[in-house]
Amino acid sequence: MNNSDVEQADEIKEAMVDAEMSSSFSDMLEAENKKENLLSIILSDFLDGMNDLREAIYISIPSIGKRHSSEIEKLEKEIAKYEDSSGKIIFPVSDPHGASKMLSAIENYSRIAKSNALEVLERSLFVGLFGQYDVFIGSLLRALYSIKPELYKSISREISLSDLLEFESLMAVKNDLLDKEIDSFKRESYIEQFGMLEKKFALPLRKFEEWSEFVELGQRRNLMTHTGGIVSEQYIILCEREGYQFKERPIIGSKLGLGQPYFERSINLLSKVAFMLVHTLWRKIAPKQSEIANRSMNANIYDLLKIKNWALAAEFGRFALSQIFIANCREMDVRIRVVNTSIALSNLKKEKETFSLLEKFDWSACIREFKLADAVLRNDSKKACEIMVSIGKKGELIEQLSYHQWPLFYNFCDSKEFQDAYFSIYSIPYIEKSTQATIVGPIATQKIPPLKKRHAKKVAAIENLGVTDVVQSIPKRRKKIVAAI
Structure with a gap:
C-alpha cells in the first residue's frame, strides 16, 4: 500500500466518522424535536379520536334507526x-x-x-368516549415524565432486591415503576386524579367553570358501565358535593338516558378538559417550550374552525386568551388567536362578544391581513374589499388559495362585493377553477377542482340519536300485533 492509498484510507475513515457523528447528531435532533412536540401530538391524537367518535355516533345510530324503520x-x-x-x-x-x-x-x-339495540349502542359509544380519555391521560403522564425526568423522584414505591436484580438497566426500573404509577393513577376516580395532579404540579387544576359538569359526566359513565344508567345514591351525592346542579334532581332507581345534545356536549367538554390540561401542564414543566406550545394552541383552534366546530373553537379560544397564556406569547401569535376565536364567535352569532374581543386590540398598525380580518369580522364589506385589492395577488400571509380555505371567508365569500373584488384581483370568478399559479410548492402543477358553494348545511342530527324517531315510526297498531302473539 503506497502513501496515497494510506491517505485515501484515512480520508475514508474520517468521512465515515463524520457521517456517523452527523447521523448521530441528526438522530439526537430528531429525538429532541419529537420530545418538544410530544404533548402536541398526544393532544391532537385525542382530539382526532373525539371527532372519530362523533362521526361514528352520527353515522351508526341513525343508520340502525333507518334500518329498523x-x-x-x-x-x-x-x-x-x-x-x-x-x-x-x-x-x-x-x-x-x-x-x-x-x-x-x-x-x-x-x-x-322491543329491541334495545339503539340504546345499547348509544351507551357503548358513550363509555367509549371515556376509554379514549383514559388512554389520553396515561399518554399525557408518560410524556410529562419523559420531558421532565426529575418527576421520577416523586414516585414513592417499594421494590424488593430480588425484583431489582431482574432488570437489565436503571431505565428499565424507572419504566416499570412509571407503568405501575400510571396504572394506579388511572384506577382512581376523575375527582381523585385531578387532586393528585394538583398536588404533584402545585396547580389549581379544578378551578374551571365546567368542573362540576365534568364530574357528572364521569359519574354518569360509571352508571352506564355498571348499572345500565340506573341512578344510585352515590351518583347524586358525588355530583352535588362537587357543585353540580341538576335541572331536575333524579330519583334513585330511575334510569338516565343520553341523547344527541348530551352526547355532543360530552365530546366537547372532554376535548376542552384535555386541551386545558395539556397546555397548563406543558407550560408548568417546560417553560422554555412556550413558543412551541403557543403555536400548537393556535393550531388546535384552527383545526376546529376547519371542521366548523364553532362552539368548541370558541371555548378553546377563550381559554387560550387567558392572561397566563398570552403573557409571554409573540404578538403575531396572540393576534392570530384573537382572529380565530373571533371567527368562531362570529359564526355562533355572538356579535357583541366578537366586537368586544376585537376592540381590545389596535389593528391600525398591523399588517394588511389582520386589518382585513378585522373588517370582515365587523361586517364592513366595503373596507374589507378595499384591503383585498390593496393586498393584490399575494400578501404577507394571504395568497389566492387562502380565500378558498381560510374560515374567515366562509360567509363573506358568498357576497357580491367579495366576488367582485376577487375577480378584479385574479381575473377569474371565485367559484370557477383557479389558475395553476394558485398553489405554490411541490404541487404547483396541479389545478384546484371546480369549487361548489361551501356552505351546504350538514344533515340535521336525529333527535336522541335516532332512538325517538324509531320509536315514533312504529304505529299504534304495534300494540295490537304484539298482543296477538
Whole structure:
C-alpha cells in the first residue's frame, strides 16, 4: 500500500466518522424535536379520536334507526295481508305456509319493537368516549415524565432486591415503576386524579367553570358501565358535593338516558378538559417550550374552525386568551388567536362578544391581513374589499388559495362585493377553477377542482340519536300485533 492509498484510507475513515457523528447528531435532533412536540401530538391524537367518535355516533345510530324503520314497514305490509276489514288479524288455518309467514312476521315485528339495540349502542359509544380519555391521560403522564425526568423522584414505591436484580438497566426500573404509577393513577376516580395532579404540579387544576359538569359526566359513565344508567345514591351525592346542579334532581332507581345534545356536549367538554390540561401542564414543566406550545394552541383552534366546530373553537379560544397564556406569547401569535376565536364567535352569532374581543386590540398598525380580518369580522364589506385589492395577488400571509380555505371567508365569500373584488384581483370568478399559479410548492402543477358553494348545511342530527324517531315510526297498531302473539 503506497502513501496515497494510506491517505485515501484515512480520508475514508474520517468521512465515515463524520457521517456517523452527523447521523448521530441528526438522530439526537430528531429525538429532541419529537420530545418538544410530544404533548402536541398526544393532544391532537385525542382530539382526532373525539371527532372519530362523533362521526361514528352520527353515522351508526341513525343508520340502525333507518334500518329498523325499513324492516318495520316491510313487516307491516306482510301482516296487513292477514287482516280483515276491521283490522283484526285472521289466522290462516287452511294455509300452513301462510300461517308460518304470518307468525314469523309478527315475531320479527315484536322483536324489533322491543329491541334495545339503539340504546345499547348509544351507551357503548358513550363509555367509549371515556376509554379514549383514559388512554389520553396515561399518554399525557408518560410524556410529562419523559420531558421532565426529575418527576421520577416523586414516585414513592417499594421494590424488593430480588425484583431489582431482574432488570437489565436503571431505565428499565424507572419504566416499570412509571407503568405501575400510571396504572394506579388511572384506577382512581376523575375527582381523585385531578387532586393528585394538583398536588404533584402545585396547580389549581379544578378551578374551571365546567368542573362540576365534568364530574357528572364521569359519574354518569360509571352508571352506564355498571348499572345500565340506573341512578344510585352515590351518583347524586358525588355530583352535588362537587357543585353540580341538576335541572331536575333524579330519583334513585330511575334510569338516565343520553341523547344527541348530551352526547355532543360530552365530546366537547372532554376535548376542552384535555386541551386545558395539556397546555397548563406543558407550560408548568417546560417553560422554555412556550413558543412551541403557543403555536400548537393556535393550531388546535384552527383545526376546529376547519371542521366548523364553532362552539368548541370558541371555548378553546377563550381559554387560550387567558392572561397566563398570552403573557409571554409573540404578538403575531396572540393576534392570530384573537382572529380565530373571533371567527368562531362570529359564526355562533355572538356579535357583541366578537366586537368586544376585537376592540381590545389596535389593528391600525398591523399588517394588511389582520386589518382585513378585522373588517370582515365587523361586517364592513366595503373596507374589507378595499384591503383585498390593496393586498393584490399575494400578501404577507394571504395568497389566492387562502380565500378558498381560510374560515374567515366562509360567509363573506358568498357576497357580491367579495366576488367582485376577487375577480378584479385574479381575473377569474371565485367559484370557477383557479389558475395553476394558485398553489405554490411541490404541487404547483396541479389545478384546484371546480369549487361548489361551501356552505351546504350538514344533515340535521336525529333527535336522541335516532332512538325517538324509531320509536315514533312504529304505529299504534304495534300494540295490537304484539298482543296477538
